[in-house]
Amino acid sequence: MLRAAVELADAVGIDAVSMRRLAQELGVVPMALYKHVANKDQLLDGMVDVVLGEIEPADPDLDWQAAVRARVLSARRAVLRHPWARQAIESRTHRTPTVLGYMDSLAGTFRRGGFSADLTHHVMHALGNRIWGFSPELFDEPPAPDAAPPSAEEQQALAAEFAARYPHILEIAVAATGDDLSGVGAGCDEQFEFEFALDLLLDGFDRLRAQGWSSARR
Amino acid sequence: MLRAAVELADAVGIDAVSMRRLAQELGVVPMALYKHVANKDQLLDGMVDVVLGEIEPADPDLDWQAAVRARVLSARRAVLRHPWARQAIESRTHRTPTVLGYMDSLAGTFRRGGFSADLTHHVMHALGNRIWGFSPELFDEPPAPDAAPPSAEEQQALAAEFAARYPHILEIAVAATGDDLSGVGAGCDEQFEFEFALDLLLDGFDRLRAQGWSSARR
């Protein structure tokens, strides 16, 4: 049933996954689902667990940095396979055993790499959702081209207005796209951004570890 | 009306903010709201804009690092004043002018600090949601004490089970709480974690800027 839910979400998006719809997909009456999960929240928890189950186990032969990197990128692959997972993970407030298990295992990698429990704690916070293989998208998806695209003049006017109001964003978009600019903010290379930030953080972690950083408060 | 919506969300939480409930609060019929917003999504957008409006403007006298730090911490104060804002911001997919304006202004701070447009782009991605003053909570809120707390024995058993399954998390919790351990994961010092990660990132950014980093791809 969790598998069916995952497939349904893959197919129609997480918002369209309702108890009723899922039941229909399973050829069953909605209330039947409640024999397997207590409520919809628990269904979502289970679906997230399925996705997290796809994360490859840690490779014990790698040093901590490579191991964390590999693990997180594996998580990313899992999340990218299920476009709804990002939102689902963000919305979960409960920590299931699967979630805890993954976090524990990742923490273990840091510990074995010579991080104190203290520092491990803080670096995992610093990674934040990157643990799960994603970070927020700063800009929109390419704005779904619904209805007639604005005429050339309108587009011109819009672009001018945008340039005047948000010069720095424009500049960035130009730099990022090699000034073709077709559709401002038409999608960053998310994978690049993810690895950029990840490596930046791992580098910083290594520096702190090397200098024997310890939390100063209290 | 947006103000009323914000106050309502402050009072009862974002999930309890429905068009009907908000209308009731305003002494008006639900459909009346649709004269002011096109739909509920737009209402949420507007509410987020109100919160972002509370962020203090950039101080032009600070160097880039202090300026970004101050700005982001101001955003954090705004978000913490409205506990629902975090979730609301995460759920928004649309970029309102307010959102774009804030991002543009922050990008400007980097640019004036000597960052290339290219590097500015990537560091803003690296900050991710920290731009808005928050990062995901790794662990639960203290698990709302509903119903009878488990008996001492049960608690013992639970703790033992937990220790066996998640030794590293336990270790971290011990390190973080000074081993009193009343309720595992009983809340981290989120403010500390936030600033820890923020400073780590700002440090990394500075190193990249100083060495004239430029994106290598393409």
Next chain:
DNA sequence: GTTGACAGGTGTACGGCGTACACCTACCGT
């Protein structure tokens, strides 16, 4: 071989949601 527990499917119903659509009213510039 009967029985009783239990896993799991069924049917009905309730209260809530967002919002489409047609309508009404008060005001204001002409």
Next chain:
DNA sequence: ACGGTAGGTGTACGCCGTACACCTGTCAAC
């Protein structure tokens, strides 16, 4: 005096999660 417009109204539809009472088949214990 009048037409447009901003904003409030009332009704209705189709969705949602899920409480509650009920039914059915399987299987172990007696």
